[in-house]
Amino acid sequence: MFCDEALDSVEAVAAGDVTPDGRLADHYATCPNCASALESARTLERLLQHRPTPAPPAQFTGKTMARVRRARWRSDQFLDAGFNLAIVVVVLAVVAGIWMVLDRSGLAAVSRDAVDLFSTGLVAFAQRAVPAAPLYLAAAGLLAMALGIWWWAERDATL
Amino acid sequence: MDHATPADERALVERCRAGDAGAFQELVDRYKNLVFALIARTVQDRSRAEDLAQDVFLRVHRGLPYFRGEARLSTWIYRIVANVCVQEQGHAPATISIDARTSNGRPLVRPSAADRQFGDLELRDRLEKAIARLPANYRFVIAAHYLEGVRYEELAEALDLPLGTVKTQLHRAKQQLRRVLETELK
Numbered sequence: 001m002f003c004d005e006a007l008d009s010v011e012a013v014a015a016g017d018v019t020p021d022g023r024l025a026d027h028y029a030t031c032p033n034c035a036s037a038l039e040s041a042r043t044l045e046r047l048l049q050h051r052p053t054p055a056p057p058a059q060f061t062g063k064t065m066a067r068v069r070r071a072r073w074r075s076d077q078f079l080d081a082g083f084n085l086a087i088v089v090v091v092l093a094v095v096a097g098i099w100m101v102l103d104r105s106g107l108a109a110v111s112r113d114a115v116d117l118f119s120t121g122l123v124a125f126a127q128r129a130v131p132a133a134p135l136y137l138a139a140a141g142l143l144a145m146a147l148g149i150w151w152w153a154e155r156d157a158t159l
Numbered sequence: 160m161d162h163a164t165p166a167d168e169r170a171l172v173e174r175c176r177a178g179d180a181g182a183f184q185e186l187v188d189r190y191k192n193l194v195f196a197l198i199a200r201t202v203q204d205r206s207r208a209e210d211l212a213q214d215v216f217l218r219v220h221r222g223l224p225y226f227r228g229e230a231r232l233s234t235w236i237y238r239i240v241a242n243v244c245v246q247e248q249g250h251a252p253a254t255i256s257i258d259a260r261t262s263n264g265r266p267l268v269r270p271s272a273a274d275r276q277f278g279d280l281e282l283r284d285r286l287e288k289a290i291a292r293l294p295a296n297y298r299f300v301i302a303a304h305y306l307e308g309v310r311y312e313e314l315a316e317a318l319d320l321p322l323g324t325v326k327t328q329l330h331r332a333k334q335q336l337r338r339v340l341e342t343e344l345k
Contacts, residue, residue, distance in 0.1 A: 010334075010337075011329075011330040011333045011334055011337070012326075012330055014333075015329075015330075015333075017326065017330075037337070039344075040337050040340075040341060040344035041333065041337055043344045044286075044333060044336055044337050044340065044344055045333075047282065047283065047286055048286075048301065048305045048333070049305060051200070051283075051286075051305055053192075053196045053200075053306065054195060054196050054199035054200065054205065054208070055192065055195070055196070056191045056192060056195035056209070056212065057209060060187075060191050060195065060209065060212070060213075061184060061187050061188055061191060063209075063213065064187050064191070064212075064213045064216045064217075065183070065184055065187065067213050067216075067217060068183065068216065068217060068220050071217055071220070071221075072220075
């Protein structure tokens, strides 16, 4: 038995992972250098076994949960922003596509005429409707009042 | 690692996945002592350890939907802790020096025989500093092995190493510590 072999086993013997057989035990008993190493290893083992266990701070769970919530909120925001951006891109692409189709097929000119016609009609309708606006407002008010009375009566009936 | 059965762990994971507000808090409460102790022993800086322990739980929260349950929850958390500790090694400055020694190799400050308590404290302090100088994987196995409730097998599974390799790493780590602290241990 050489010292190298005995020294290699010192940690395992000190930890109790290896039980020294006859040769190893004899060597530790007769070699002061290896015996000293074994004693040091046993001291180290004891120190490690009694190493203090650090405890988390009292507010640890609360702080961790707050961080989790913040991270989840950020992730949700990121997802929302991405979704909104994707929607905008899709809408723009659809509008651009429709415009290109209309332009190439000559329907754009027709659609411009249709827009002109529609806006002219809208203006004419507005010019006719404006004088009668107080009448429409009064009718809408009466309808709203009737609905309010009905709702109030129904509410009382269910109580 | 903890006293929860695999069935308890599965139930807790399912509750977290189902969006149970209290379930994740329960998970944090159940594992915080282990996670914090492991990290604090490895990085040896309480405030940094707290940040890293919170990072671990953030990763757990993000990863829960993808956790397949092939390993135990505790083993999976353990693996995350190991990764966080090893990554931290890449960022942390290795500035701790344990050596304040005279030219003949003896420590500069030697406690008197009468002041044994101070001697113990000093020895513990030097041990912590010596551990801080070990490579991250050695620091982690030392931290984990001597933490109550952590089994060798779980450690090997978490580190994805054979059991024998974990034991060898542990013995080598202790060998390095013994050599660094040779004078004080005698």
